[in-house]
Structure formats: structure tokens, C-alpha cells
Amino acid sequence: MRKPKILLVNDHPASLLALKTLLVNSPQGDEYDLITATSGAEALRAVLDHEFAVILLDVSMPGMDGFETAETIHSHPRSSSVPIIFITAHYADEMNRLKGYLHGAADYLISPVIPQILQSKISVFIELSRKNLELEAQKEELAMMNRDLQVQQMQDLKKINAALESEIIERRQAEERAHELATRDPLTGLMNRRSLTDRLEHAIAVSARHGQRLALLFLDLDKFKSINDALGHDAGDDLLLQVADRISDSVRESDIVARLGGDEFVVLMEALPSYASAAEVGRKIVNSIEHSFHIGTQNIKTSASVGIALYPQDGNTMHSLMRSADLAMYHAKQEQRGSIQFFHEELNVRMLERSRLEHELQHALENDEFELYYQPKVEARTGRIAGVEALLRWHHPRLGLLSGGEFISAAADTGQLVTIGEWVIGAACAQSRLWRDSGMDFPTLPIAVNVAIPQIYADLPEVIERQLRKHGVPPSSLQLEITESLVIRDVEKATSVLKEISESGITIAIDDFGTGYSSLSVLKALPIDILKIDQSFVRDLGKDLGDHAIVEAIVNMARALALRVVAEGVETHEQLTILRELGCDEHQGYYYSRPLPAQDFTAQMLHINAA
Template sequence: MALESLLSEATRAQHYALLKARSGHEALRMVLNHDFAVILLDANMPGMDGFETAEAIHSHPRSSAVPIIFITAHYGDERHRLEAYSKGAADYLFTPVIPQVLQTKVAVFVDLTRKNLELQAKTRELSLLNQDLRVQRVQDLERINRALEQEVAERKVAEQRAQALSIRDPLTNLVNRRSLIAQLEHAVASADRHGGEFALLFLDLDRFKQINDSLGHEVGDELLRQVAARLLAAVRVSDVVARLGGDEFVVLLEGRGAGANAARVARKIEQAHSRPFEINGQRIATSTSIGIGLYPQDGGSAAQLMKNADTAMYHAKQHRRGSIEFFREELNTRERERAQWVTELQAALAGGQFDLLYQPRAALPDGAICAVEALLYWRHPRHGLIAAPRFLPDVADSLLLEQVCEWMLGAACAQAAAWRAARAAPVAQVVMAVDLALLQIRPELAARVLAHLRRCKLGAGWLELEIPEHLLLDTRDSAAVLRQLKAAGVRLTVDDFGSAGAALAMLRDLPLDAMKIDRAFVRAIGVERGTDMAAAIVHLGRALGLRVLAQGVHSAGQLAVLKSLGCDEFQGELLSPPLPAPDMLALLQAGTQHQTTSPNPNQAALSTPKKRGQSR
């Protein structure tokens, strides 16, 4: 209806008829009975879609040369556009359609068809007048026709180039200011309609004018192109990255949790730009100051939000180049606290403030200690001993997290080797378990783990890696890495099973040895359906051929249920709290077994070494 209203007035002015088809099948019937100058075709239609319809139209001799213009709402979908051109499309328009553009394009094809018809009529007329002259005239007309076709093709290329220039920055090929404003207004309307939110990051390069003036505009332009490439690599495909002009860029983050993710994305961009840029053999160092505005909290319109994000960026430059500022001060305070926490964590890594405590794991049904899990703690100068779950979740610096995990893995392997050197018989049978919650499963992980084992002269079979379930969800990279570790003899356990919804097919295909029941399911034993859930997980483990371990066991009642279900191992406060290395060694050398039939459900039957200043 919209296209008809745009073209109906032109039909009277240019003397052509406008026919409508409600589906691809109806369109195919029409092309058999009419001669068309141009066909406007939607990419999405019931039954046959636009691509199938276009292929069918061009497969028939009668309509093989009819130009087709695709019209679609899939804005920026390069795959659909390429598919349309592969089906013989003459052009590809996005809705909402600019009336003048559509009318001009239709007029060109109608005019071309009219000229072709006139040429055909003149050719027939001339053939009747003079047979000898007809050949020469036809050749002349064919030259004119080719010239007209070339003109149409050149006009089409020029229109495509103009369309690209209207929405793209010619230097970086990012979205330009005009297109960004349109997308911002759309984001505002969408957020208002659905009660959502989005974030706007306003970026400005530090020292760009100095670099541009001292090294030349060519170097400055290349720097902007490389900055644009790093920006695109640091955000999701669905995020919008725009260049406003000069050295100013904007990132639009939409979708669920955009506001909460704004600081994380900003830090990722900041880290990406902290590395020097290589241009013409020169290393150029710069940084990016970032201001963050959130809709609707920081502005009721696209223009107001842009202004406030720009203000936040200006404050970031004033505060410290290469920093991040929210428009609202309370968010800045929280971000500074997080940055201070990261700084202290870096100092802790360099100053040897990390420590490992060890919690034993016992086999069922006899209660003999069969493994020890290394747990990371921070001996903070002001806050005392802090467990890893309290200080690591807010750290977004992936390099720092990997360094901490590397230290933990190396310290655990070294401690296991030291215990084995003690030549205590029970110790020699105990596996060292290390939680990989801080690491990503990357191709180099296997080599790093095995390097620690070789350095400590520790057999791979005495190391167990506990891998959180959520890290296994992307099996493309993890499967090959886990197979390398498994082939070397390292034991592999799924930690916190049931917390991330891993598919059963994934667990079946990965080379795993055991699964560890998430502590929430252990805690639910004894409440309504809690025991049933624990039983289901144990049976699932059996079906997958995995040993089943339980963590967070605090009462004899929970232990009794797990034992009756056939659980293989358990750990928790009922067995022993985390202990320092000397106390853990004493416990291992004592070889004490947990009394799984203790009559008192609130009393742990395992005697642990008494710490100084404590009573048993």
C-alpha cells in the first residue's frame, strides 16, 4: 500500500500501469501475461520468498531481462543484499524508502523500457521503408541503446556510491554522524516502547592533534583507521560504532544489560587502545578518554544523551587521560573503587600476598581422604584473609586474572610435589585439585598446565582440574584442549554441575572424569524435591560414566543421603574446613578416615590439627 501510494501519482504523469501481486506465485502468473518495465519485490513474503521469486522470474525467457528492485526491512544485512544481487537484482533498497529515490529509480527503468519500445517500433518502420538502410539504422540504434544502458548502469553505480557515502564515514567505513543520530532516535523509541535502556560511549583520542601535526595527516588517517578496527574488535557485532568526525567516536550498546555492561566494554576498549599502534615502522602510543551516558537516566532524548556523554568524556580528560567517566557521580565512585581494587590486586600479585588453603575430599563409603582442593586466598593488609569468590568477580582485567590463576596453578603443583617429597604413604595417594574458574579454555592452556607439571616433576595423573560448567558451554575450543589434557593423564571434573544448564550431549562428547554437584543442590537435600534433584544428578553421572562428587556438605544428614544415592566423594565443613599447608600435611599423614556413620548429625567426627590459640 505504501509503495502504491508513492507511485500512483507518477503512473498518471508517466503513462504506465501499476500492478500488485500478493505473493510470489501471483507475481509469476502476472509476468506470463504482461510486459513489465521493472518489478519491485519484497525479500520476505509468505510462501515463496523474494529470492526464490526473483530466480523463477528470470528463469523464464519472457521475463528474464526484467529488472528487479528488492525492498527489505533488513537494514545493513549484507548477506541478504549479496543474495539479492546473485539472483539478478538491479538494485536493493531499505525501508523506510525515500520517495524521491524510489520514484527516480522507477522512472529510469520505465524510461528505458519506453525507449526500447520506441526503438523497436522505429526499427520495424525503417525495415518497411528501405531494406538497405535498415541494417545501418539498426546499428545506429543499437549504439544508442548501448549508450543508454551504459548511462543507466553509471547512474546506478553513482546512486549506490551516494547511498554509501550518506551513511558511512569514508575514512574508517564506520557509521557517520547522520546515520548514528537516526539509530539513536530509533534506540530511544524502542527503549520507551519496551521500558528498556541502552548505553552511549563517547570516545576521544588523547594527543591526536599532536600526532597529526608532528607526523603528518597520512599517519593521522591511518591511526584513525586502526583505532576504528580495534573498536570493532572490542564490541559485539550488534553494537553500533560511529565516527563523528576528527578523533571523536561513539559506541551505542543496546540489548539486555547494556547499562551494566557499559563499564566492562569501556575497559575492554581502553585496554585495546593501550597497546602501541604500528604505522610506517613507527610505534605510536595514545590512549582513549571515554564518557558514558545511560538512557533514560542521563538524558530524555538522543541529543541530550549525546551531550551528557560528551560532558562525561570531557571530565575524563580533565581527571586523567585515558580514563573512564560516567555522567553520574555515584557510578564514577563505584568505578573508581573497582579500579582501586584492581590496583591493589596487582600489588598483591607482585608482593606475594596470595596464599593457598587446602580442603580435603573423602571417598565414599569408607571416608578415606582421596583428594585435596587448592583454594585461593588474599592476605589483604587491611581486610585480612579474603577468599577468592569475594575479590575476583568484579575484576574485568582478563590478563590479571590469568596471571593470578597461573600463580595458583604453579603454587598448587609445587605444594603437591613438596608433599610427595615428604614420603608419607597416605600422601602419595592423594590427588591435587585446582579450580580453573579464573581461566578461559584457550588453545595454549594444555601446554601451560603441562609446563607446571614438568617444572615440579609431578606426574599428570596426580593433578585434577575442576572446570566450571559455564566454561564448557562453548565446546568449539574447549573440546580439543580438554582432549590434550586428558591424553597427558590430567583428571578433568565439571565443577558446579547444574548451575549453567550444560547440554547432555556436550557432557557425553567431552573427555571428562567426574562431575561435582553444585552446592545449591546439596544444600537443598532434605527440603521438598531437593533430595530428588540430587538423586537425578547422581543417576545422570552414572549414565554418562562419570564419578559424582558433592561439595558443601555441612551435616551428617546430607552425607547419609549422598551415601545412599551412591555418590563417590564429598567435601565440606563436615569433613574439614580449608587448612594451611602444614595442617593439611599433618591431616594427610594421620590418614584419618571420616566416620560416615557418626550418630550425631551436627558433629564432625574428623579430628583436625589444632591451630595456635584455638580449642578443638
């Protein structure tokens, strides 16, 4: 039976001899015949005289180069399906690689070629050609046998031949699909994780050899899960496709964009002129993602957090560099969504401590490690206590007493924020019950608790009603404080939930007002009773005329909306005097009292009221 044939085309005598020797002396060398050519024209003549299993074609040749030769070979019906593998020394030119694939290349190798890789590449085509030759031989034998058979038998044999040919086609298509799935993300067509890691390893080797800079950018979409859950997976896929296009448009032509899965993307930047160029590309990506996405009939807003790791200072291996970029991206999401963060060694320590804290947080409730501290809100004119704010504290067995700001973000990331929030509401109701039963002269003071946005999505009205009923206290015992910046993320949802709570008799305050940049129309739509001026505007009263003007404007706006005003962070008599002059209703801060445990707070407040 005939052997499969390989055509080797190379105009460089030394390269031709080296490749010929490699192929002839390989373990599979006796399974095929090798024909050589030293130019594109000679290769075309060989294609007219022979059928080849595969053609190994040099890119750079005088006269007719490899791309022109490939195009001519594939333009002829006889040779249109012959697979071509380009071999070139121009490994840094990604456009040549793309050009090769556009001219129908089955693969693209960079010399010097690793023998095992070349042999494994051609073995697939040799085996396929051998099977085709076997099938052709079988067909010839069947033809000889069938000359004396009846017409029906001929038809049956034709069906068999058709099935065999169909099997060959299916096998070829399966091989093509398998190759595509192995190297490309099926949704976006970008490189997948496997391809990226291969390319990154190669890029690190090149950078080490030539002393070049390299950067790896990890990108993660913010709020993608909520978008996917709300609009469905088809909308989520549409968003990912648009994101992939925007990232690709933001990078340099030489940069590699890959999708690791979900909403995680990676950009590999080789041969950087400076590390600042990595930040520049990161900013372009972030800015492009900030513009609305048109999904179906809706405009969707999201943002991207980018972490950047640099070679070699942030890692000198593929695994260490990817880990550093991932940590930097996670740090960006924690610091400020839609931001860029470079990796530094401190992140390692911080992330390890964060992970440990998240693990310990899972046992804090069951170990009864939480406690509410209380800080009074005092009337400006009379000096009497007007309310109380409950502030969460964690008696951490390893770190000591922690304020809420030190662990709330960890609680949000571990999904425990809603559970802890319900505990806070329940503990505040229980304390209100104790004060009512004690017979003291301030049992009806409302206790303010802070509420985070995840709680609004977790049946907050039902949670509050359940705790009020459990401890037998009226709705007026509670006051909710919602951070302004959190409310404006989803005004429609917040308004609906807060209206239901307000109608039950619970007062609602906007906390940290002045930092979230909400509009007047938003404030009018929300069922709120109180504005709490953020302490950043109170801190420099008497020193900064700008802060004085801001506080005065907030007070005047509150008056127009029939809202009470509470100033946070009051620490000096001068601040208190100015706030009284501006017409602020209530004050809260260290000037009166630090947050105290319930027992100490009770004694302190009895002393203040008696004064």
C-alpha cells in the first residue's frame, strides 16, 4: 500500500537539511515519504504531481513567500484541503501568526522546532492520510469484487462507502472542534486559561532571556452575579461578549486578552516600554467598562476592578505571577470598585489575615462574641438625650475588641452580613425591652441600628417585625440608619422597602450624609425623617469656611424637606456652638460620650439627664 507523503518547503539549505534529517530519522520516519522543495514555485509543481498528507512551509522565501504559496495551493481544487503547517523564525510577530491562520494554516511553529512537538503535530495528519489511503485501497478492492455483483449489491456497497466517507468528515470536524475547544473560550473566542498559561510561560522565558518588562492584568466585573441573576444567563453572556470587545479595543495590538471563566479576564502585556504603560492600559479598560452596556431593551451599568502584577518583582514563575495579579485585583475590589491596584508584598500579609478573619467570623455568632455598644444623640438646645445609636463590636479572641468597620466588609464577602444584621436588630430590641422594664427615666429612647444594602434584599421588613414581636417592643423603639452611598446604588428598591418600614412606625435616617452625592429628587423620593451630617464636615468647623458653608446648606435643605438634622463626630465645644447657631437639631460624638457597653451607658446617661 502507498505511504502518506510530506512536502517540506524551505529556501534555506541548512534549515531544509536540518528539518529533513529530523523527519527522516524520527521513529515514524518509515511510515511516510518525504519530498522537498526550495521555493514556492517548486512546491506548486510538487503539489500537481503528488497528494500530500501535510505540507511544512517556510514563511520567509524570496519571490513567492509562504503565505502566497499557501494561498495558491489552497486555491486549486486538488490541493484545497491539504493541511499546511507554517514554520518560521519570526516568533515575535503575532500578526504573522494571525496572517498564517487567515491563509488556512493548520498550525504555526516557531523555529528552532522541538522535534517531539513537530512529530506529534504531523503524526495526526499522517495517520489520517494513512486511513484515507486504506479506505481508497478498500474501495478499489470492493470495486473489483463488485463488478460481478448485482445492482442491489452495488447500491449497498455505495452506502457503505458513503458512511465511511461521512465518518472521515466527522472525524476531521471533531478534530477541528477539539482543537478549538482546547485553546479558545467558547463564548468570546478569546484565549482560554490553558492557552494563556502556555503563552505566559513562554513570555516569562523570553523576558528573562532579553531582560524585558512584562505585566499581567487581572480584571473582574463588579456586580456581575447580580446582573446575571436579575436578567438571566443570556443577558449575562451578551454582557461578557461586549466586555470582551471593549477590553480588546483598549489594549495594544501585541497584547494578549484571555478569559479565565465567569467574569474574569486577563491581559498579558509583553515588552513593556515602562511599567506606567500597564497602568495606562488598565485605566483605558476601566474607563471603557464604565460606559453603559445595551443589553436587550435595557442599559446596564457596571465597573471593572483591575489588579496588576509585574515581572520579575511580583513573581518570576507563571503561577506566582498569576497569584500576585489575582491578589492585586481582589485588593482593588476591596479598596474601591472600579479601580486599579498594583501588587505589593504587603498584600500577601493582608490577604492572609483577611482570610483568617473571615474564617473566625463564621464562629463569632455561635460563640457569642458580638456585643452592642451605645452612643447617645443629644438635643442641641436642651442637652437632653434624644436617642441612642447601637454600634456593633466584636470581642475577638485573638485581636481584642474590633469595631464594625474592621470586619463588616469581611462579613459581606462571606455572606454573613444579613445574619449579623438580624442579630443586631434583635439585640437592640432586647436592650430596649430591658430599659423599659427597668423603670428608668429614658425607656422610650429610639435605638438606631445601621442597615446595609444586602439586608434590604433579604426581607428586612419581615425581619424587623419578627424581632419587635419577639421582644414585645413597639416600632418606635427602633430607628434605621442607611448610608447615603448605599441607598443611591438602587434607589427604586431602597425606596420600596423603606416605605414599608416607615409606614410601620419606624423612623429612618440617612447616615454619613454629604458623601454619597445623592440628588434632591432622590431625597424627596425616600421616606426619611433624619439627615446625619458626616463627621468629615464637622471636624473642621471653625477652621474651614467651606465646611461651615456645607453644613449650613445641609441644614437649610433639611428644613425645606421637613427633616431633622443630626451632626456626627462632635468633639469640641466650639463645634457644638457653631452647630447650635446653624440650627442643627441633635449632636453625637465624643464630646458627650464614647460608645459604651449597655451597663456603662446606662450609668453615664442617668448622670447626663440628672445634670
